[in-house]
Amino acid sequence: MPDTASRPDTPQAPSALCRPLATALARAGLGAGIAGMHPMADTGLAHHHLWLDREDDDWVARLPKQSQMRLDPAANLAYQAACFTRASRGGHAPALHGLLPPGPELPRGGLLVDAIRGRPARLPEDLPRLAEALASLHTLAVPEAPERAPLLSPADPWAAMREEVGEQAHFLDQAELSDEARRLIEAELAALPRRLPPGPSAEPRLISFDAHPGNFLVTEDGRAVLVDLEKCRYGLVGFDLAHASLYTSTTWDLTSRAELTPAEVAAFYRHWIAATSYEGEVETLLACRRAMWLWSLTWCAKWRASHRRARDTEDRGEDWSEALSDDALIAHVRERVDHYLSVAAIEHVRREHRELQRLLSP
Incomplete structure (x- = not known):
């Protein structure tokens, strides 16, 4: 059900996600080049999204609220990573750039994918x-x-x-x-x-x-x-x-x-x-x-x-x-x-x- 990602003019998702995401990015060695992060509208039952401003192409962080596939956090991330990796080969899906393992800051971890301007x-x-x-x-x-x-x-x-x-x-x-x-x-x-x-x-x-x-x-x-x-x-x-x-x-x-x-x-x-x-x-x-x-x-x-x-x-x-x-x-x-x-x-x-x-x- 609904789970889209386009950058909003006014952030609406909880800003409390920014700090734990920044810590998780640093822990995973993926924080370099990120100039800012913007919580996005809460439009999906399965994820929070944050737009990450980068020096080159922007990313979106997908932070699971749950697993619709009934998977534990690590297996859920691996499953979604495979989804993005394979689907993006067709040219009509975002590419995967990184995975944030489950940890104290983000119990369900997260994925980093292309930010799509559209x-x-x-x-x-x-x-x-x-x-x-x-x-x-x-x-x-x-x-x-x-x-x-x-x-x-x-x-x-x-x-x-x-x-x-x-x-x-x-x-x-x-x-x-x-x-x-x-x-x-x-x-x-x-x-x-x-x-x-x-x-x-x-x-x-x-x-x-x-x-x-x-x-x-x-x-x-x-x-x-x-x-x-x-x-x-x-x-x-x-x-x-x-x-x-x-x-x-x-x-x-x-x-x-x-x-x-x-x-x-x-x-x-x-x-x-x-x-x-x-x-x-x-x-x-x-x-x-x-x-x-x-x-x-x-x-x-x-x-x-x-x-x-x-x-x-x-x-x-x-x-x-x-x-x-x-x-x-x-x-x-x-x-x-x-x-x-x-x-x-x-x-x-x-x-x-x-x-x-x-x-x-x-």
């Missing part, structure tokens, strides 16, 4: 740019299976996604849904196919798994850059295409919010197909779209059931406690979660899915 994505006009950025990931060579670690690389990405959605669906019981919303979600879960037909779209590629439009910045030269790469894995490209264009994604982030028409979404898919030269099997891509939507809905149920818990003071793995984030961010997430779990929003996405199937079918 604006939030504007939809629908930037959809082709987002498609090209995703294509830069999806067309990278895939390493042999033993070389894909530490990134997730399930033997059957579709079965793994079904399992992940099913695990999150256990939170539906605690999410205080209306009877009709629960019925509709259960029907959609039951409609997920057990298997996908073979083809290029069913083969594992490097994917972001967090490609909602709020995670992109567009540079002056018109290049879309995916700035949040915490959850990369070797999975199905259809998950990324869905996350970039679903109603639950395009209406999430305040800076890039837009409600796309099915025709605009279909054009986005076609642009990606042209950029990758994949045939783009419609059945598989739309199955992935339904699965990604259900992943988002069940995540909403999980967050609703989890965010009022006390913060994990031992800074271990996953932690959705509202104590970790700004009150305004929590209020925004709560409003979006309530909306997406409403019958009106669920019916909206179901109608869009039917129309998209008509537009993309041969």
